[in-house]
Amino acid sequence: MDKVNSFQDIQGFLSVxxxxxxxxxxxxxxxxxxxxxxxxxxxxxxxxxxISPISKLTSSILRLIIFIVIIFLAFKLPNILAKNRNKNWFKKVSKLDVELTERQVKSSLLKTFMFIVSLGLFGFYVGSGFAGGFKMSEKIEKEEIEYNDQIKFINGDESNVEIVGTNSFYIFYLEKENKTVQITPISGIIKSIEKNK
Incomplete structure (x- = not known):
């Protein structure tokens, strides 16, 4: 029964x-x-x-590994710590009531760890979104764009651009003579895209 409750807790945390x-x-x-x-x-x-939040986390192998390790630790550490709830070092560090059962300690620690992980994710997403946009807008203003990417259109035209983003339907890019980001549908207009790292 305890494993069923633990699984339901984890399932609830994953959904939320x-x-x-x-x-x-x-x-x-x-x-x-x-x-x-x-x-x-x-x-x-x-x-x-x-898909965007998952693609952001998995866009680099290092990010993916760090995320998997953090999630693994967030779910595994409460189990390990709950088994040591009666040890003196745990009582000093945790500030939890000594009368709590192992399940209650596990649940309390899991909630605490999930809160910490959610704060970390908030910092990552807000920080990378704000910093990335700020950096790109500064490059546009100071005219430091390199225009290394290339778009080939279906009508035969080619354009050297700086791709600033894409999604499933549109590509967002800058052209040399224009500081405004251009938005072009991918389907039916663009033949190929070469994005240089």
Whole structure:
């Protein structure tokens, strides 16, 4: 019965966690694109909204590994610590009531760890969205854009640009003569995109 309750707790945290990630993804995208003059929600599909937070976390292997380790520790550490609830070092550190059962200690620690993880994710999404947008808008203002990317259109035209973002339907880019971000539908207009790192 205890394992069933523990599984239900974890399942509840994962469901709420995914909704939280979606909200953080929307916030991240909004903070980034608003600073370069784009109302991103007008150009986003529901699929973009649902996938953006996960793609942000998995865009680099290091980020993905760190995220997996943090989530693993957040769910595993409460179990380990709850088994040591009667030890003196735990009583000194935790400030939890000594009369609590192992399950109550586990539940309390899991909630605390999830709160810490959610604060960390908030900082990551808000920080990266704001800093990325600010950096890009500064580069646009100071004309420090490199224009290394290339778009080939279906009509045969080619353009050297700086791609500042994409989603499932649109590409957002800058051209040399224009400080305004251009928005072009991908389907039916663009033949290929070469994005240089």
């Amino acid at each position: 966690g995914y909704i939280y990630l979606v909200v953080m993804g929307i916030l991240n995208e909004t903070l980034y694109y608003n600073q370069i003059g784009i109302e991103i929600l007008n150009y986003s599909s529901i699929l973009d909204v649902l």
